[in-house]
Amino acid sequence: MADNIKDYQMSDSIWKFVYPYDGKERTNQEKQQEEEIRQKQSLELMHQYQLYYRMVEKNKYVLRESVLSCQYGTKYAKLDCEEDHGVYKHMKPVMAITDCANNNIHNFGSCLCPEANYVGRLPMTNEVDDMGVSAIKASQNKRAHICVPIISENSVWHQVDSNALIGVKQKGYAPMLLDNAVLVCQYGGIIRIEEVPKTRINRSDYGVNYALDEEEKIFISVIAAESIGEGKLAWEVVANVIINRVGQKEWKSLTTVKAVVQRKGDFSSLNNGGSAEYHKAMNYLTSRIDNNNIYEQLIAVVMPVYHSEVEDITGGAQLYYSPKSMVPVNSIPRWASYYKKINVNGINSNEFVLFTGDRIK
Structure with missing residues (x-):
């Protein structure tokens, strides 16, 4: 024995x-x-x-x-x-x-x-x-x-x-x-x-001890590249639009956030290997050792959106553009005439113009 x-x-x-x-x-x-x-x-x-x-x-x-x-x-x-x-x-x-x-x-x-x-x-x-x-x-x-x-x-x-x-x-x-x-x-x-357990958590729980996985890092970095200088409202709008596309309408075949943001042509910040701002954010998220306050604020705002812990402030929007960020300013993108426009209380139309993924043409 x-x-x-x-x-x-x-x-x-x-x-x-x-x-x-x-x-x-x-x-x-x-x-x-x-x-x-x-x-x-x-x-x-x-x-x-x-x-x-x-x-x-x-x-x-x-x-x-x-x-x-x-x-x-x-x-x-x-x-x-x-x-x-x-x-x-x-x-x-x-x-x-x-x-x-x-x-x-x-x-x-x-x-x-x-x-x-x-x-x-x-x-x-x-x-x-x-x-x-x-x-x-x-x-x-x-x-x-x-x-x-x-x-x-x-x-x-x-x-x-x-x-x-x-x-x-x-x-x-x-x-x-x-x-x-x-x-x-x-x-x-x-x-x-x-x-893996899914547990609701508070914004304060996304501190440096929270381990970001690959998709979360990509999600945050794309939002940073699209709107890091625009403030918390912009971050939350972009985050919700990304989440609202997953598996829906023309994105029906894209069943993950990673697949949505990496679809060719949808987010210019990922063109040609990714913009400088995208890589700057990704580099920080890989280590999070220098406690960059702006990125930590971004994480606290968009991660509850990613995990469906807060209500969608966009009313289900799947596309958007920002008039003040257009070149020239207040110009309208060509694709805007093809989708159904929605107005959302609390969101200034000078800041964001929002659309559902429903085509009208």
């Missing part, structure tokens, strides 16, 4: 839920060969999974209490942490790729993994958990098994983007965990992040 515990690197809390398989003995060489095959298969599965997520561009920071699933589990689990890393978003701690130990991932109910996948390599788990709840039996298995995730001691979550680092105690720095990450249980199950 002691040799098995050492081989599988199980803690006492896990071992009490499993019993050793009494099948044929294997040589050390056979064990090593099986381990190499398992690692190769696991990496291939993770590679395919990440290719899919690169296509759909899902890229959010994972927070404590994010919902997890396992391909062989019968229920969801929540990502846990005993001690955070000092970075927060939505008032919840941001997790790192190293957060995959026993105290982070508990169990997924019953394990439906085919016994043939691990027989003779790993012990089998019990049929009843410590609360007396019986596991569900998979049709191809001889007996039912409770879920006891076993993650290799030196494993980390695997993900496509690993650029944003976070301080991890006793380990230096590690990449922040993104929701395109995957993890492999030694029983063969692919663990993935299903949902």
